[in-house]
Amino acid sequence: MGVRSVLKRALFVCILINIHLGLAVNAASDEEIDDSHITVLTSKNFDEVVKPAKHALVEFYAPWCGHCKAFRADFAAAAKTITALDPSILAAKVDADTEKDIGERFSIDGFPTFKWFEDGEAVSEFSDELSEEMLVEWVKKLYQGGSDEITSMKQAEELLTNENANAAAVPILVIGYYKNGFKDTKDKEYKAFKKLAMAESNGKDVSFYRTSDPEIAAKLGITFPTEKASFGLAIRRNYPGHPETTIQYSAHKVESLDRSAASAEEGATVSEDDLVLEKFKSFFYAEKxxxxxxxxxxxxxxxxxxxxxxxxxxxxxxxxxxxxxxxxxxxxxxxxxxxxxxxxxxxxxxxxxxxxxxxxxxxxxxxxxxxxxxxxxxxxxxxxxxxxxxxxxxxxxxxxxxxxxxxxxxxxxxxxxxGTRIYSSQPAPENPKQGNFTVVVGTTLSDVVKDPNKDVLLEVYAPWCGACRSFAPEYAKLAAAMAGVDSVVVAKMDGAENDHREFEVQEFPTLLFYPAEKDAEPIRVDIADAKELAEFIHKNAKISFDLPDLAPFQDMEVDLSEFSEVEPHAEGEEEEEEGEEDGEEEAHEEADDEYLDPDDEEENSSLDNAGHDEL
Missing domain, CATH: 3.40.30.10 (Glutaredoxin)
Structure with missing residues (x-):
């Protein structure tokens, strides 16, 4: 996702929070807020300040974000508390709207975002209810390594009998045993367990525990093949309706572990620390x-x-x-x-x-x-x-x-x-020519774009896509101007309802140009201006034609009724998230395919600059 898309989406997230939660943006005045415990970061000083810090809490914010303004006093108070906990903890903030490279580097997709850094590395992101108390509690947990220590058999019994309220509230317990105690920061198993615990500290379904007592470890399900074993790891699952199960890491084997080992053996640049962490992650994600x-x-x-x-x-x-x-x-x-x-x-x-x-x-x-x-x-x-x-x-x-x-x-x-692929298609229209456009669906796409007697420009759009709505007037002008050119087809397809093995669509709108030739390969077009699109077609068309004048169509009225009646950016970004989940695009060409019809069963010339709604 590009910088612009990330920050556009972050703007939408912030707007939604303000609208739905009714946050007051009239935060305390600058004079009333003591933010002396917060270091201001920029692209120039970010690494030189954060990398040397053993622990760092960094807020990524935007000056225009009302939620950031409303939380400013709370963050200042939280920063005062956590720096008092340990003066070596750095509390900092960076304007990720101005410092766009920082926002891109850390994949910031909403404001405010809080990340925890250990020795200069981002290891966890806060995702709980945003409050001073919750933020401080999260930091305290991470400061302790993301896990709670079990030092007595009574505590172990409470975990197993759900008498421990925190353990009873989640279906997954992860238990780590380290013979030498959890203080040897150079040990690769210890570092891997700590990183995993911190990375998953926001999980509402999991709690991490650690012990250095072998009897407690055995009680919690960690057994050892020899007395020399210094480390053990186990996951205890207790989902309602499922049998309670304890799985030990030493007996675990999944393909991803073999691939990690193979990569290391083939000479890939993989440190032992990273390899152990990847093995722990594979175990956790596979058994979670x-x-x-x-x-x-x-x-x-x-x-x-x-x-x-x-x-x-x-x-x-x-x-x-x-x-x-x-x-x-x-x-x-x-x-x-x-x-x-x-x-x-x-x-x-x-x-x-x-x-x-x-x-x-x-x-x-x-x-x-x-x-x-x-x-x-x-x-x-x-x-x-x-x-x-x-x-x-x-x-x-x-x-x-x-x-x-x-x-x-x-x-x-x-x-x-x-595997046998499923492709969706709306019913083929009786008359594909609708106004100046040729309407394409999944089952008719090949017939239209592979016609060797036509140069075809195809837009793949979605009715909920704000960027598509913004582009629609320009595309309508182009279609109107090209209506008199017999060799050119200006087509469009609803990518939310149709897909095809011919191409992969990862964002809306997507423009593809198919030259008039047998088995033509599509050319991706990133132009959002009608006049420049006409010039592109004229230059790349296999069948020559006289370039039409677009001036008569500059002020034409365009019917936008097929698009959702909401603000383009807000609507587009909201559905962007749904698109990521539903994923109406394709990635592989397969030998065995099926087409299924759900209805049968029931201001810039560049599109990149004009905006896309990513799936």
């Missing part, structure tokens, strides 16, 4: 989730349950709730999960489930996989978080029992780069 997750939980707590885990592929097992009453079905799900753990998550969903805030006519699962929301059959599909690619496992109609081996094979095919 229950055998399967309910879709409702995955959506409502997605930041902690699914979306924060660096596993790209998710298998959706979709059926009405009564289908999951069978013990054999649950056993099959657990069998599938055991085979795919660490590679693919398992999500159980009802096709008629509604996302919070969505109207009753919108069914995200049904639309994602192009199935009927009234379906009574099992459907199993796979979704990639990164690309939005969707696959079907091809269950026969009215199947009563899931076949674990078949579904594991389906998953492995997808992971290996194969």
């Amino acid at each position: 989730l229950a055998d399967f997750v309910l879709y409702k939980d995955a959506i409502e707590d997605g930041g902690d349950l699914v979306m924060s885990i660096p596993i790209d592929y998710h298998m959706y097992v979709v059926a009405p709730p009564e289908k999951f009453d069978s013990e054999s079905t649950i056993a099959t799900l657990r069998e599938i999960s055991a085979s795919l753990r660490g590679k693919m998550t398992i999500i159980v969903a009802d096709p008629a489930v509604e996302e919070p805030g969505m109207t009753p006519t919108m069914y995200p699962i049904a639309s994602t996989f192009a199935i009927s929301h009234e379906s009574t059959d099992f459907f199993v599909g796979v979704l990639s978080s990164s690309s939005g690619s969707r696959f079907t496992c091809g269950l026969p109609p009215s199947v009563e029992n899931l076949d674990a081996s078949m579904l594991v094979k389906c998953a492995e095919d997808v992971l290996a780069g194969g």
